[in-house]
Amino acid sequence: MVNAIYSGYVGLLLILTAFILNISKKTNTDSKLYNILNLVGGASLAYYSFTLKSIPFIILQAIWAVFALYNLIRVFVRK
Numbered sequence: 517m518v519n520a521i522y523s524g525y526v527g528l529l530l531i532l533t534a535f536i537l538n539i540s541k542k543t544n545t546d547s548k549l550y551n552i553l554n555l556v557g558g559a560s561l562a563y564y565s566f567t568l569k570s571i572p573f574i575i576l577q578a579i580w581a582v583f584a585l586y587n588l589i590r591v592f593v594r595k
Contacts, residue, residue: 520567527560527577546591554584 534553537543543550558581565573 520564523560523567524564527557527562527564530554530557530560531580533557545587548588548591551584551588551591555581555588558584 530553534543534550534557537553538545538550545551558577562574562577562581565577
């Protein structure tokens, strides 16, 4: 359970970092960094939610990670 808690904190920090970088105009939603932070953060929080058996948050974070992956692929293909 301790590893799951760390996973939750890491996911939280990564998603908040992406958000703060975006609103402060240090990155944008089409950057690789933004999407990697969201992908890894969403996956980490999905894992943490899974350990808690919190179905609504598993769904939310899994969708978050899937869309981040989709956007990351789109960014790589476009360049």
